[in-house]
Amino acid sequence: MNKRNHKSAPPKGGAGKPASYKGGSNNNPRKPKASRRTSAVAAQKQAAPQMEGMDIQWYPGHMTKTRRMIQEHLKMVDLVVEIVDARIPISSRNPDIDSLVETKPRMVILNRADQADPVLNNRWAEHFRSQGWSVLQTDCKTGTGVKQFSPVVKSILKEEMAKWEEKGMVGRPVRVMVVGVPNVGKSTFINKVANKKSAIAQNRPGVTRGKQWVTVDDGLDLLDTPGILWPKFEDKRVGMYLAFTGAVKDTILDVETLAFNLMKLLAERYPKALQERYRIDVPEAFDSWELVEQAGRNRGFLISGGEVDTERTARILLEEFRSGKLGRFTLETP
């Protein structure tokens, strides 16, 4: 049994830790480093429970380089497609892309629609449409929605394409640049549209490292680009949501603190999913660390002495959230 003191009830919402955390008096060697580090923050923030303890920043040199590459290639393309994560349609929209792309025709794709709440997918699509965007919802695992891409691009560029024809530019392909945050599915999307495995896609951020043109049969050329973030997340929650969904490299993150925050959010909004997957009943006043421990215990993730392997539990929670095993979630509403 973990020796943390669970006697004092934390404030509702789970932001607070048991009393033993606050003074750092718990000498339990299994206590996650993160909880020691966040204890001061927790004490300060009791009045306003928020995401805790993580000021995430990931803006490596290759992103600066990509930004420049995007800028340089804009004049070569007819349209820019921004792929966003349907689970976090606000946080996965990179403000730098807005300022880079300016007046170029654009569309937005809500990808990973299969992992997001279907009702909210429609609401988000409507929201973007009402702002004048062309929108598609896609699931690039199965290919749902991808077939509509080419017709939508051609309808956006109808006038330009008529002009090309007038000028006798027969067979000029439409060139489309695909941009977005890391791991959102850009390369997978391109492969699906082209119906071949041209671009390398893997389930971790930062896979694509350079530009790559992929030719699609019906007069389309797609430019794959490496995923980019931006130098500073003004709202810490944005960084957190990007980390939850896998757009930030895990090796720069404290996975236990990240999982603590994810558990808190799920316990507040989706207690049923936690009950179904981990058999934990979320009490009205809960402590997120306790919930992580319960989940680990129920899964049998124990180490010597019967303590819960909280790091393993944290990784599993994140993995199961990211892969959709926990359910379909949209963390932001229009």
Ligand SMILES: Nc1nc2c(ncn2[C@@H]2O[C@H](COP(=O)(O)OP(=O)(O)OP(=O)(O)O)[C@@H](O)[C@H]2O)c(=O)[nH]1
């Ligand atoms: N469930 C689900 N998984 C998807 C979808 N689209 C992509 N994926 C998966 O997400 C992972 C990342 O896909 P990539 O295509 O490599 O993502 P990317 O945006 O190119 O990533 P970077 O090149 O790192 O920026 C892969 O494991 C894909 O199989 C989707 O619509 N639904």
Ligand SMILES: [Mg+2]
């Ligand atoms: Mg890629």
